Amino acid sequence: MDHAESLSFLTRLGLRTDADERAIRRAYARELKQIDQEADPESFQTLREAYDTALQWARQRDDDTVQVSAPALDIVAPPAEDPIAEPSGGVDENELVDALFTQFHDHCRTLADGDTSSPHPWRQAIHYALNDPRLFSIAAREGFERRIAILLAGGWQPGHEALLPAATEMFGWSVDRRRLQRFGYPGFVLDTAIDEREIFDRQPDEVRYEQGRVIARLRDASLPDTHQLVADAPRINIVEARYPHWLAIVTSATNINRWREAVEALPLWRRKMASLGLRRASDDPRASSKFSALWTVIIGFMLIMRLASCGHDAVAPKASIPPPPLETAAEHIERGTKALGHGEYNNAINHFGRASQLDPQNASPHAWRAIAYAWNNQLDLAQTELDLSAELNGANALLFRARGVVANKRGLYADAIDAYTRSRQLEPEHPFTMMQRAVAYANHGDYDQAVAEADHLLKLDPNYGIGPYRLPLQVAVQRDRRDEAYKRAEAMLAALPDNSDAYASAARAYLNFGQRQDAIAVLTRGVVAAPDADLYLLRAQLKDRQDRRADLTSALALAPQSVQAINAMADLELDEGNASAAASLLSKALNDAKLDDELRAAVLVMRGIAYTRSGADTLARGDYEHARKLAVTATDLNNLCWRLVTRNTSLSTALSLCDAALQADPVYAAALDSRGLVLLRMGRYRDAINAYDAAIRKQTYAASLFGRGLAKRKLGDLTGGDADLRAARAKAPLVDRDFSEMGIKPD
Structure with a gap:
């Protein structure tokens, strides 16, 4: 007798005992086609339970065959996706994707009835959908992604303000714009909207707050009072001019037109009073029954202006609103270089990409983008940008600098030195080029040249930053020159007494010579002179485990959202057997909508470890799989x-x-x-x-x-x-x- 007969969940799916995960997913998809979920919910529930049980059984069966020497929870990798568009068994893949998308869309409508300020619930909804067995092929996943893109590009619906950032993150749209190009015009709309959102985010806080308030208010179908209506009209004009594609996705275009019509319908005198923050007495029950002196002055002024206009156009001209500044390539290059300086490589890549769109004959955005890609370890894409830059202008200093960066990342240090040298021939004393050539010399083992280049840079520009101080220190450590390293470390601290990185670099130099207590002493000086979460973190790492909590608490006080500090504290909780406390701490970190994919993946893995330690294997598996996708x-x-x-x-x-x-x-x-x-x-x-x-x-x-x-x-x-x-x-x-x-x- 086939053992499957004793396993009812396999019988329900029509499977044998040698079925793997792919076979289980296909069987579920096949059986699901035979059920009307609304008319027969019990059958659907039975089928779903059989599917979940079969997956767990198959994974446990496979785990039992794996022999490893160290105890660990073996997380089964998701099965390879089927490249065949049409699945076997007569299942109509499009119908399955349509059914899943309908359920997803219905769930999004439910979410929209609640708080839409954070995209986290929408990210979870997409995550669960992508793990649904109905998306068992690449074509099915792409079809689901395409439907979301079309939905968003079709204009605002409640909740789209949260769905857009969630989908952008989950599908990697801001990182790889080629994904959007597959979707034609909807992809173009989303690509432009993502750029516009990044420009919006780069504004000063007070401007972004006021514009954001208006955008949020426009989702409310009710009109504001006259004063607010008139006061916000210029802001609406500005955001509509600057961010037309993004605005159409995240707020109501219908309400924008209603607001504008309501303002235009107001009498001119009413608009003027509203712009001054005044009301007629009959409009405000708290107002006095008599005109104030201010009212008298204002009305008298309006009458004089009215009389002065006799013989001319009886309608006063509308106050002109200055047009928004034009978006320029130079602006995006500047923002991209700032993002590079802060280590925000994906952000920089997006800005340089937008600059090249605005000025397609300019070689510089491509060269800058090559540097950003290289520092983000995307070397093939970096090479593509180098080639594009060279086609436009093959003899410019920035191109050779970018070639040096890419060569250095590839470990081709001699080529990097040559590229930087050619760049210096065109711009002899460019600080960045000098610093990078010093790094290339050090990587190539030409330590004397590296130190000479860094020292020369310091003479030219003593305020360049920590690089020219830190590199000779690192070279001294590499060459095992203890006295020189200590001298360089103290010189760096004397020159940069308020630079927290200087204290961290000096502490690491002492550590390399086994001077742990000296390193702790340097960090103690640092937390007094330049308090920084990273200094507390490093000092905590150097202390014995039982003495770390105070420093980690200080690090979190300075940087509550620091993933490194949160992970370190979670690590401490795990070491002390508090897996649930660690999971709770990490879950709070994941609620931060500002986490980028890299940091979110790191926190998810840490929480997965906490779940594993607490025995919640299913939750752990979900976190690991989500982290892998990010x-x-x-x-x-x-x-x-x-x-x-x-x-x-x-x-x-x-x-x-x-x-x-x-x-x-x-x-x-x-x-x-x-x-x-x-x-x-x-x-x-x-x-x-x-x-x-x-x-x-x-x-x-x-x-x-x-x-x-x-x-x-x-x-x-x-x-x-x-x-x-x-x-x-x-x-x-x-x-x-x-x-x-x-x-x-x-x-």
């Missing part, structure tokens, strides 16, 4: 892998994340190091050594040497293993402590 770059993927492996949690998921990072960037040393640690924890020592070898060929991390040494010892190579451990300790005296805190010690 990770875009190799850096993002590696960071997620690192968080899991350092906490010895869900190692199969960690390995898949490292592999995805290396697929995006095969020579990414940090991801190779992370992969080595995963394999070490899994007991795959030979594979771990291979991963560490590859990492060390690119960059010699102390952690890679230490991990390789441990793996060698596990395989019986005590001599080679001990040699690696000694080399690691020479590079980082605290490396034993770092691995010990991860629960890893040499035998």
